[in-house]
Amino acid sequence: MGSSGVDLPLCDGVRRAERRALAKAITLLESTRPDHRIRADALLDTLLPHTGKALRLGISGVPGVGKSTFIEALGLMLIAQGHRVAVLAIDPSSSLGGGSILGDKTRMERLSVAEAAYIRPSPASGTLGGVAEKTREAMLVCEAAGYDVVVVETVGVGQSETAVASMTDMFVLLQLPNAGDDLQAIKKGVMEIADLVVINKADLDAAAATRAQAFISSSLRMFGAHGVAEQWQPQVMPMSALRGDGLAAFWATVEEFHRLQRANGAFDARRKKQALAWMWDTIHARLQADFRKHPAVRQALADTMRDVTAALVAPSVAARRLLDLFERPTEPTSESPPTQGHHARHH
Secondary structure: OOOOOOOHHHHHHHHOOOHHHHHHHHHHHHOOOHHHHHHHHHHHHHHHHHOOOOEEEEEEEOOOOOHHHHHHHHHHHHHHOOOOEEEEEEOOOHHHHOOHHHHHHHHOHHHHOOOOEEEEOOOOOOOHHHHHHHHHHHHHHHHHOOOOEEEEEEOOOOOHHHHHHOOOOEEEEEEOHHHHHOHHHOOHHHHHHOOEEEEOOHHHOHHHHHHHHHHHHHHHHHHOOOOHHHOOOOEEEEOEOOOOEOHHHHHHHHHHHHHHHHHOOHHHHHHHHHHHHHHHHHHHHHHHHHHHHOHHHHHHHHHHHHHHHOOOOOHHHHHHHHHHHHHOOOOOOOOOOOOOOHHHHHO
16 A cells, blocks of 8 residues: 555556456445545546546447447457457446346457456446446546557446446447337437447348438438537448448448547547536435435435325425425534534535
8 A cells, every 4th residue: 555545556457457456446446335435536546647548439229239249349350450448338227137237248258358358347236327437437447457448338228328428439329220110219319419320230131221221310310410519420330240240340430530529629528528527426426325314304305205296395395495404504412423414515
């Protein structure tokens, strides 16, 4: 340990990309123990100057679309070109479904044993916010270890796509060829944040893939250009990750997007915006946790929720009353130590 509480051997191990050190560092970041959090924060601050140089790529798509096959094929191709690739997963549903994402390492068997690759499943439980927070921190550790392409994968349920888009430089949505036949297959909110749409398994039904490409392209045009200072029109491309068809074209498109971003300043703007959003997300999560733990709030919460659902109290009025309880200074008694509710906002 250094004089500032930094675990210097662990930092050095991460910088040398030692797998044991990487695993140990990320496990430390995922811990909820207060003493571990202090050590984890010191570790992050020490590693921070060595981060930020990787290309961060977000990949999403419904289960069965072939994300693992796609990421493995892409990772192996990039390693052959001299890149070092880290794959991080976001799966808040794993706590309900028994940790299906843990199968990723076995599904990406060739990539997981590659010397220049590192695969890390998401924490096996927790809220989306909690898992996303740990993934962001794990991403910094991987960058400090010299991985220059970091892929963040989500199982593609609900809000997890937005979480991935908010921490990556480019967000890619994988679709199946039959998506063009079913309007419901495309969620408007997700399409609006996609920088690139890939129709995977295009070799299974070429006609359906062509229809899907035309349909999704016209949908994206309706949403208009976005990203890269509004100069980027999201594209749709067919691919067969299993056969390796279209991988080189995909990466060329990613590099072109990245080049445009850097050229007009949008890359730095996006990173700065994401850093501040991450800070506020963490503050909101901490405040919410402190709010729920506050003794007076806990005492009043059940009755207040019942009154709101019974339409006896307006939701905004109920919220203000609970916040007043949270903010009211608590008088310490001789029997009990002072609570931290009022001071929660000043941590």
